[in-house]
Amino acid sequence: MPEPTTFYRFHWPDGVSSEGRGMDVADALEKLGFGAEAAKPLEYYEVLEETPADHARHEMIKDAYR
Numbered sequence: 001m002p003e004p005t006t007f008y009r010f011h012w013p014d015g016v017s018s019e020g021r022g023m024d025v026a027d028a029l030e031k032l033g034f035g036a037e038a039a040k041p042l043e044y045y046e047v048l049e050e051t052p053a054d055h056a057r058h059e060m061i062k063d064a065y066r
Helices: 025-031 052-064
Strands: 006-011 017-022 044-049
Touching (some): 006 025, 017 025
Antiparallel strands (some): 006 017
């Protein structure tokens, strides 16, 4: 069974955006044909859909601060 991946939207300085899935940002960029170093010039990225494990970890962290 394939491992679940996170869905990202990457925003570049020239106004172009790209979407891709990966275990992390570097993995998603590599699957889109960019090297992991491509994360440096990004304006920002969004997490559109988390893996179940990431979601559970983020909820646990949020609960710790309540």
